[in-house]
Amino acid sequence: AQKITQTQPGMFVQEKEAVTLDCTYDTSDQSYGLFWYKQPSSGEMIFLIYQGSYDEQNATEGRYSLNFQKARKSANLVISASQLGDSAMYFCAMREPPYGNNRLAFGKGNQVVVIP
Amino acid sequence: EPEVTQTPSHQVTQMGQEVILRCVPISNHLYFYWYRQILGQKVEFLVSFYNNEISEKSEIFDDQFSVERPDGSNFTLKIRSTKLEDSAMYFCASSGLGGMGTQYFGPGTRLLVL
Numbered sequence: 001a002q003k004i005t006q007t008q009p010g011m012f013v014q015e016k017e018a019v020t021l022d023c024t025y026d027t028s029d030q031s032y033g034l035f036w037y038k039q040p041s042s043g044e045m046i047f048l049i050y051q052g053s054y055d056e057q058n059a060t061e062g063r064y065s066l067n068f069q070k071a072r073k074s075a076n077l078v079i080s081a082s083q084l085g086d087s088a089m090y091f092c093a094m095r096e097p098p099y100g101n102n103r104l105a106f107g108k109g110n111q112v113v114v115i116p
Numbered sequence: 117e118p119e120v121t122q123t124p125s126h127q128v129t130q131m132g133q134e135v136i137l138r139c140v141p142i143s144n145h146l147y148f149y150w151y152r153q154i155l156g157q158k159v160e161f162l163v164s165f166y167n168n169e170i171s172e173k174s175e176i177f178d179d180q181f182s183v184e185r186p187d188g189s190n191f192t193l194k195i196r197s198t199k200l201e202d203s204a205m206y207f208c209a210s211s212g213l214g215g216m217g218t219q220y221f222g223p224g225t226r227l228l229v230l
Contacts, residue, residue, distance in 0.1 A: 035218065035219075037221070042223075043205055043223065043224050043226065044221065044222075044223040044224060045159070045207055045209075045221035045224070046221075047218055047219075047220055047221070050218055091158070091159060093159075102147060102149070102164055102171075102172070102211065102219070103149075103161040103164060103172060103174070104151075104159075104161060104219060105161070106158045106159040106160070107158060108157070108158045109158060
């Protein structure tokens with residue numbers, strides 16, 4: 001069963017505007033971690049932001065913030081003040097217990113193109 | 117800022133040949149991983165490694181695959197007899213904090229099997 005769902009089609013966003021990327025997840029565990037990674041066209045995977053399931057505050061990291069709604073099982077990424085360099089694929093990923101099992105399960109990604 | 121490095125960046129090989137992909141994890145990290153991404157698809161977990169042994173592997177990681185930490189810095193993925201369907205981007209990652217920390221990925225090795 002798919003654990004991470006990212007269903008938005010490719011998105012175009014105007015430079016300096018904010019964009020929200022949707023991610024829903026499926027788990028029966030209470031303790032888990034959620035991650036967002038950025039993959040530009042060059043191919044590398046760049047860590048952006050992390051949210052733990054017990055974290056009461058939404059994670060923020062510079063222009064990135066995570067809108068974490070635990071009851072809805074969603075962890076949407078918000079990029080504020082988009083820049084041309086934000087054009088990339090964005091992947092949501094989840095890590096679940098049992099501890100010692102550190103594998104990340106990735107979604108299919110959201111494509112973002114920032115236009116000037 | 118410390119980073120994960122991978123070599124080579126690109127590799128082209130003939131079907132049936134052995135390939136070794138190399139990674140140098142972040143120096144104080146103890147947990148190491150390999151993932152792969154077939155073109156246009158999502159990233160898939162292959163294997164995790166800690167304390168000189170495999171801690172977990174996926175169903176993709178069959179007998180054709182092996183991992184090794186030959187010295188204090190390198191972490192390798194070997195594919196014994198490559199198949200066409202092994203063509204993918206292979207990412208190495210490492211983490212600290214008891215393995216529950218964030219996994220930092222290397223730039224990847226793009227493998228093409230002809």
